[in-house]
Amino acid sequence: MPKFLKSLAVLLALPLVLVGCKINTINYFPPKPAHIRVVNVLGTTIPISVAANGVTAWTNLGFEAMTGYQDFDNVDTKIAVTLTGFTSTLVEQSFPLTGDQSYTLVVFGTPTAPSLGIISDVPTAPPSGKFELSVFAAAPVGNGIAVGLYPVDIYFTTPGQSIDTISPILSNVNYSNRYIVNENFSEGVYQLRMTTFNTNTNLKSVVYDSGPITFAGGTATDLIVYSRGSTILPNVMLNDSDGAGLQRIANNLLARIKVVNGAFQNGNVNLLLNGARIVSDLAYNTASSYSIIPAGAATVSFEASATPGATIASLSNTFLGATDQTVFVAGFAGSTTAVALKDNNFPPASSATAIRYVNASPDAGTLDAFANDVLQAPLIATYTASDPVLIASGAYTVTFKDHVAGLPVLALPSLGFNALQNYSVYVLGPAGTLVGLATADSP
DSSP states (O other), X not given: OOHHHHHHHHHHHHHXXXXXXXXXXXXXXXXXOEEEEEEEOOSSSSOEEEEETTEEEEEXXXXXXXXXXXXXXXXXXXXXXXXXXXXXXXXXXXXEOOTTOEEEEEEEEETTEEEEEEEEOOSSOOOTTEEEEEEEEEOTTXXXXXXXXXXXXXXXXXXXXXXXXXXXXXXXEOTTOEEEOOSOEESEEEEEEEEEOOSOGGGOOEEEEEEEEEEOSSEEEEEEEEESSOSSOEEEEEEEEESSXXXXXXXXXXXXXXXXXXXXXXXXXXXXXXXXXXXXEEOTTOBOOOEEEXXXXXXXXXXXXXXXXXXXXXXXXXXXXXXXXXXXXXXXXTSOEEEEEEEOOOOOOTTEEEEEEEEOOSSSOSEEEEETTEEEEEEEOTTEEOOOEEEESEEEEEEEEETTTOOEEEEEEEEEEOTTOEEEEEEESOTTSOEEEEEESOO
16 A cells, blocks of 8 residues: 555544544543432342442442432443442443533332433523422332333422312323423422322322422422332432532322231221221231321221220331331230231332232241242241242242241142232231231232
8 A cells, every 4th residue: 555545544543543542632621521420219228339331430329319420421331230249230221421411310110120211400500589390200110000001190289289170290201201391480389299190180199299398499400200119109309400409308298008907806807097997897817908198107006896996906107108018917815916017019020929928826936938839938937027029920839837847837729929019928817727818919
């Protein structure tokens, strides 16, 4: 090749080399960096670490953590998430970053179905006295029965205003999508509510209520809808991207309660919450459906339906907003006990079911739970529950064995467990006449 052509080939290749390498010279002016912060609403109590292009940038972020911004080069950036204590990558995805642009990275979903979402934050704050909202829906079950099946409507009103005859500011909000509210609101106090999506305004079912929240003027805010594990109740983060700079968890004022009657000598029971009857005439060895209740501290009490007003068991309990709990009553007459369980209704993997095993017998001792003769949950003490166990969906014979003797004390044949659902299997009654109850905790 002639010398001139060789020189030309080198010159033509030079821009490609410069794209892939940083060459700092006296005349080099680096591009303005992008800015990223992280929100962790992944449905697990295990903290996460987040790396950008192979370099760990955030470590040990717990559930509901919201970080500040870090600067990154404005290039395609591979984000990888790992669980603390694990080496394998949980989820990774590349995002093109623009210089001088701020982003909020949302880690959401569940460990069996993790996702990454990125919000391009508002680059310029709205005018003084006004604020702006960007909505990201990251609630895998807060929208309905299973991942992304049922959307929500969002209402944004003055506190106490009825939503019966008004339209939402956003309708049909779907899982893993971002929405911009294309209007600037006047600063002040507002109430945020969500309902299950329904075009019939006479059937509005509120699943989120913030109560009064103050929004500052000159502020752009990311409103992130996420799940704490309830089947239908979402929670909300408010993460200012410009202006006031606040990072807040706007807790749902609603929670849910489910009841199981294991009081074998008391007959049907009623459940009262702070003196108000919530469940009536619940038969032994049955479970109620969930009831939506006010979140917060409460007194839960049981009475025999045949003798209303005479409490047979009670407990003081706190119902965290946007969570589900089950309360069961069990024991011999005269010494019955009420026990509260926190329900984890995050959806399992698409082909799996999640089963929790509960020992609600007063005298059966410590039990081991088996499914088709495979040990699922050992050492279930009296009035305690195992962690949820993931198994393939299908039909199983569930057997409980005495942990010390290793002998079966109760066998429940041909129990069917559907994919994407959560179940609890209870042992109820006294030793020698034990019974079992399998109940779906998510639809």
